[in-house]
Amino acid sequence: MDDRVIAISNWLNLEWFQPFTFQQFEWQYKQLLWLLVLIPAVFLMKYFLQSRFKQKLLIALPKSSLKWSPVSLFRFIPDILLAIILSLIVISLARPQKTNEKVEQWTEGIDIMLVVDISESMQIQDFSPNRLEAAKETALDFIEGRFQDRIGIVIFSGEAYSLAPLTLDYELLKNYIRDIDFQMIENRGTAIGSALAVGTNRMRESTSKSKVLILLSDGDNTAGNIDPITAAELADAYGIKIYSIAIGKEGRVPFGKDFFGRTRFVENTLDETTLRKIAEIGEGEFFRVSDNQALENVFELIDTYEKAEIKETRFKDTTDFYVVYLNWSVMFLLLWMALKSTFMANVLQD
Secondary structure (H helix, E strand, O other): OOHHHHHHHOOOOHHHHOHHHHHHOEEOOHHHHHHHHHHHHHHHHHHHHHHHHOOOOOOOOOHHHOOOOHHHHHHHHHHHHHHHHHHHHHHHHOOEEEEEEEEEEEOOOOEEEEEEEOOHHHHOOOOOOOHHHHHHHHHHHHHHOOOOOEEEEEEEOOOEEEEEEEEOOHHHHHHHHHHOOHHHOOOOOOOHHHHHHHHHHHHOOOOOOOEEEEEEEOOOOOOOOOOHHHHHHHHHHOOEEEEEEEEOOOEEEEEEEOOOOOEEEEEEOOOHHHHHHHHHHOOOOEEEEOOHHHHHHHHHHHHHHOOOOOEEEEEEEEEEOHHHHHHHHHHHHHHHHHHHHOOHHHHHHO
16 A cells, blocks of 8 residues: 555544644645635624624623633633634645656667777876876766766777676776776777777677767877778777767877976877868767867767757656545534534533
8 A cells, every 4th residue: 555545544642733734735725825814703703793793692790700711711612612613624625735746768779889099198188187097087077977878988099899888887987097097008009990980899789879989199100900991991880979079189298207306398290181081970079189278178068969868757646645634524513513512512601
């Protein structure tokens, strides 16, 4: 049995009249509650008219015999009961309710593969603290904003390695990303083609309507056994959209410290042409970023591009509590009728 039904059946409880209980209610006909103000006004008017126009008998009594007794207040009991009955009926007519609204969100979701370069050049410090750490922080923020999208991770340098398959376990993904470092792959170089192939292999059996691969790299393809253009064409054949992000500045950039603790600078180059061609084949977009903020802006832009439509279903479950106050009014009505129909009426009047 529903807990609320049990609560209604337990109507003989003074908790129904506590202010906290009334604050929890929603009222279907809240304007009717203004009638509660009129009820005491009606009875006050009744007493005024009775004292003004009721027939009085002149009786000569000594002043010492005129004494007030608290028992005389009992004559107000029937009217008090009647006022309570009317108040309870008004509360019932106003329909006190409690509504439990549930919202279920759902979406078909999309599949996203993050392909991250962890080659030695990602240690360059034109980003703060370096390119890889900036990429990791941005990827964490990107995952935080997703809903019901499966996300996977591929890392690469001289070879490519699938770090995480497509999954909805975002906490697991975040832990994987935080643990990424340069020692995870021994082979040096930048195997962009192999990374695209591994990412495609992870997504090829996906039945999602939208499949996206985000490639983030700062170098030329110098390793691996598959050409990046061929790998991009393979991804496109499986309906995978590719966004390529070229990270880093051209020219002289800071790269660690020398023997004397001074900042060391190296010359940096980047094969932008290949990354542009990859994005073109994958029917996505190419981005070039040179600092942390630009990288964040690109991921925010991709986030808006690749949002699945979120649908929601609302369930509104309403429970009426007017029965509680109607039961109380019936109980007081029976008591009022008993007082009016028995010898007690005369006692109270006297």
